[in-house]
Amino acid sequence: MVELKVKTEMDVDRGLCNYCGACVGMCPTDAIFMDDTVIEIHEDKCIKCGFCVVGCPTAAITAEWFHAKL
């Protein structure tokens, strides 16, 4: 059996982020903090559901594991 090694952290491309808060509202675990031009994803709360990865309108949030899942 091949074990896929994937990075588990979420990455935010701040060059793409519009700071609109869409990810904050769709996050089921309240893991995303946003304040004006600050965005932080709290890994301890994140359950890797991928909502924000597909849901971010500007495609600013990436996660290697998400592509492994597809």
Place this chain on the structure above:
Amino acid sequence: MQNYDVLVIGAGPGGSSAARFSARKGLKTLMIEKRPDIGSPVRCGEGVSRAWMSDYGVKPNSHWISDEVKGARIYGPSERRPITLTAENAGNEVGFVIERDKFDKEMAALAAEEGSDVWVKSPALSVIKEDGKIAGARVRHNGQMVDIHAKMVIAADGFESEFGRWAGLKSVILAKNDIISCIEYRMIGVDSDVDYTDFYLGSVAPAGYIWVFPKGEKEANVGIGVTISAMKDRWDVRNYLDNWIKKHPGYAKGRTIQQITGGVSVSKVRDKFTLPGLLLVGDAARLIDPITGGGIANAYVSGSYAADVAKQAIEANDFSQEMMNKYEKLVKNKFQRKHLRNWIAKEKLGQLSDENLDKLVDIISEVKMTEISVEEILKAIQAKYPEMVKELEELI
């Protein structure tokens, strides 16, 4: 520390309504807005219906109206013949394309005129709980932490709906099929029709739609909303919109002067959107219409209901869940039935093939209806394509 009767969190239309009507009832009211500039950045397609405005003392003003439309057109995937909704057959859904930042400022001004205090650049950071109820918020104001104690807190913090969750309301968490991701370009140099807002359904925007809202001659908001359960790749939403624009020369020649993004909920009315001392209004309470994605009118209406119940609670010094349920009951009586029906319709429409969507649009565009409603539409389908009714019968 400061004391208020009512603390309103968020200065969008829902918050400004709650603050306006609370202050009008003589309650000492503070409305806080996290952004430095009320209404900005815009996160909205900027279409708004007009039917509710006169009931709530909102006077249409050219200052915030970009364009007054005669109606809306809904195109199927083939774009061959649209359904045309006008004031005659769908009165309350017809209205204006607005400058949303100016509109929000005017709504806040109406609250201030009634005596509500307004603080900008003042985010709520945490919930204050006392004696088993929500009793205010810790707020950052002018760089200082200020504890605002309030008898009632009305959370109007929009799609993010964070304050409710911090206070312990889990019911505002959304399922994947009830979340819409939106991106919109404000475009200039386009061939817009100032008389109509246009909607495009089908695989161009899976389980969502593309909209073109005219802002004036040669200018329009061209946007898309897609359900996130229908997306596979993180670039999907933008790609769908860009592909549609490319295929429409009247828009492809335009230039984008503003990019607007945001999230929208398209859920049923939640079971619970209050806690002792806390009422959620508007988008925060997930009161957006699941079919249209429109939320301004519903936010304004729910804000006035919240002010009614806040007044009752403060007068009776009763902040129990039973008292808060009065607000939930008002909201549910107003929206629950309609939103349930529209939610089911949304789910069904999202599953239809392009071919069936075209059939549906053809039927409706052919039928003369004095009042276009979901029920009327379904009757028309039943008459022409009884086999399609099977797919849609839950709605009838």
